[in-house]
Amino acid sequence: DVKVTQSSRYLVKRTGEKVFLECVQDMDHENMFWYRQDPGLGLRLIYFSYDVKMKEKGDIPEGYSVSREKKERFSLILESASTNQTSMYLCASSFRTGPIQETQYFGPGTRLLVL
Amino acid sequence: DQQVKQNSPSLSVQEGRISILNCDYTNSMFDYFLWYKKYPAEGPTFLISISSIKDKNEDGRFTVFLNKSAKHLSLHIVPSQPGDSAVYFCAALIQGAQKLVFGQGTRLTINP
Numbered sequence: 001d002v003k004v005t006q007s008s009r010y011l012v013k014r015t016g017e018k019v020f021l022e023c024v025q026d027m028d029h030e031n032m033f034w035y036r037q038d039p040g041l042g043l044r045l046i047y048f049s050y051d052v053k054m055k056e057k058g059d060i061p062e063g064y065s066v067s068r069e070k071k072e073r074f075s076l077i078l079e080s081a082s083t084n085q086t087s088m089y090l091c092a093s094s095f096r097t098g099p100i101q102e103t104q105y106f107g108p109g110t111r112l113l114v115l
Numbered sequence: 116d117q118q119v120k121q122n123s124p125s126l127s128v129q130e131g132r133i134s135i136l137n138c139d140y141t142n143s144m145f146d147y148f149l150w151y152k153k154y155p156a157e158g159p160t161f162l163i164s165i166s167s168i169k170d171k172n173e174d175g176r177f178t179v180f181l182n183k184s185a186k187h188l189s190l191h192i193v194p195s196q197p198g199d200s201a202v203y204f205c206a207a208l209i210q211g212a213q214k215l216v217f218g219q220g221t222r223l224t225i226n227p
Contacts, residue, residue, distance in 0.1 A: 004158070031213055031219055040124065042204060042219040044160070050213055058214070096213065103149065104215060106158030 004107035019078040021090030054085035121218035138205030
């Protein structure tokens with residue numbers, strides 16, 4: 001059974017703080033993703049990684065960075081949190097190849113509030 | 116530029132009846148489509164998918180239909196049950212591209 005865990009379910013931070021969101025998966029997946037979910041906008045891809053130390057920008061990378069030092073762990077970093085980054089953040093992982101290669105498995109999400 | 120659109124933010128259906136959720140896409144290069152279901156305070160979970168070489172895929176109470184000429188897909192749930200109340204996301208991709216493109220989601224409410 002695939003498990004994707006996220007370090008926090010809820011976070012409250014101040015404007016300007018550096019914020020780290022951690023994601024760990026236990027299925028040896030090559031791909032890992034960070035999304036944010038906002039009402040009326042669906043899931044928007046922030047960054048993804050298809051291998052250790054590899055990263056690619058998604059649709060809305062501004063204000064974010066990522067780190068993937070180990071295959072199972074993918075971190076999202078808000079360098080200087082702003083109120084417009086208040087959102088639900090979802091991590092996902094998937095295999096790169098296989099019959100259902102594009103099925104992504106999601107973590108439970110981190111609801112971030114920036115004051 | 117929203118490449119995958121779910122134009123109905125919400126849908127309310129009576130228990131036991133059919134639920135039909137719709138999704139439109141603009142990129143003709145998409146060749147694989149998925150539906151995810153999301154409960155509050157949980158991450159989305161994969162529900163059903165369809166390749167562009169098919170026009171229908173069925174899994175129990177869930178059936179996805181694909182109309183490539185109209186760039187439209189739909190998810191049918193028959194019969195609808197209270198546990199089906201959730202937000203449903205349509206997603207599309209170009210196989211090999213690794214990235215999913217999601218729609219805005221439709222909140223389905225099944226009334227007893």
